[in-house]
Amino acid sequence: MARNRPTVADLRALKGKRQLSKLRVTTLEEAEAAERAGIDLLSLTYALMLDPRFRDAAPTCFAVPGDEYGMMGATSSEILRTAVKLRAASADAVYCSASLKTIRRLRDEHIPVCGHVGLIPTHSTWTGGFRAVGKTAETAALVWKQVKDLEDAGAFAAEIEVVPAEVAAAISKRTSLVLISMGAGAGCDAQYLFAEDVLGLNRGHTPRHAKVYRNLAVEYDRIQQERIAAFREYAGDIASGAYPATSHMVGIDAGELRRFEEFLSGQA
Template identity: 45%
Template sequence: MGMYHNRPHVEDIRKMKKSGRKISMLFVSTPDEAAAAAAAGIHMLSIEGRYFDPEMRQAAGDCFVQVGLPYGSYGSFAGRPLATAEDYLRAAFHFAGIGGDALYCAASYDIQKTLCDNYIPVVGHIGLVPSYITWTGWRAVGKTADEAVRIWRHTQKLEQIGVFGAELEVVPDRVAKFLTENSSLVMLGMGAGKYADAQYLFTEDVCGYGKNHKPRHGKVYRNLGPELEKIQDERVAAFKDYKADVDSGRYPGYEHTVPIVDAEFDIFMKIVKG
């Protein structure tokens, strides 16, 4: 969350919400994906902590980067699961030092509050929360009045403890509209309709190379799957040819070899043979 740079700060993202500007957001996991998003002018990126390093920060250019710390995940720098508020705080300062602009954290309220109390911009999670999936199953959340009230109370609680934004996942559009309009949280909508502050998709869905379940809200803009499969097939073929050359002695050939003139080699052999 470095101070001096050209990319947006939390304050700028909040201004975008206030003025009704649409925010685009992508989940990326490679420097190539991050660089493509930056070149395309995408506003925000979600990058999991295990992928976020100085190379990723540089590739992300002027995109605002939310560093994801899935609950109970291993801190890539700590080598142990994130469990306590102190673990999260250590992770937050580590990723802030690299240039993370906000930290995704869907842990307990007390852990989120500890981060907020230490001025870490926190993004929470509302609706379908993958790390709590055992409690809800894979489905839309908020389709009954009771459930919609529950996620509204959750929204209020996040706002109260100082959380700045939230992933709003697979929530009915009218409920999402109410939450977005009645909360200061920047709502990062994933399958939450057009009224969320941001629209957030996974690169694998946008580019058509996802191997996982295709969500209803996913939209394929280019189908790179077959091309990437072809590249992988060609990569395997190249490796097989290389191995065959090594096995048969065809590689390395003369053109891959550093020569030494006869006279120098003869002197060398005389010296070593004593």
């Protein structure tokens, strides 16, 4: 049965009823695969969101573009301008880890915002680097405050990253936000992974919460070796004269060629 693209109201109505799925995708191919696989939510780059082919690839996925590093240092006006442009390109919401003042400004323009709590990569220096947040009563209370602040600012959802599952579940029961778990357990409203981890394309550190379902890195390595081999054969054919062959060139009638050569002979 065909599905419709969900609205913010739809996602709120599903809170506590079923787990949603979310992926970070960076290519049209990944977006199309997510659509065909029935993934509910997509995080994506601004460039992909602004690509006019995106909605052909993923017509029913709820799209939340977010280039968090692109927002750092930007003013509220610049972020608002970007958000309006993204919404015009059919974004369903925008990810924003900027100030509460900025989130309120987006809300006042009726732009749905997904915030971030717990381990916020761009703010991690304040919580001790890339490590779990909420393992003590005091830091769990900090995550709770982050959630309540986002509620008050008008966000409709928040990623909750690397927070103990029990803490995240307790908070999820007590907030109206759609909580999207990245390493925060199954007690939230959605689960979020990066496509590169799911596909086995991540060649660096694999996060604890990531689960690898395929090993496409091996396929990409094989394809790269085939690419190198093809390029090497091409260079070899040029060196040996095997390329270009007669079949690769445009011919000319012998009489026409003779006339052209006679023309050239008359040139100074």
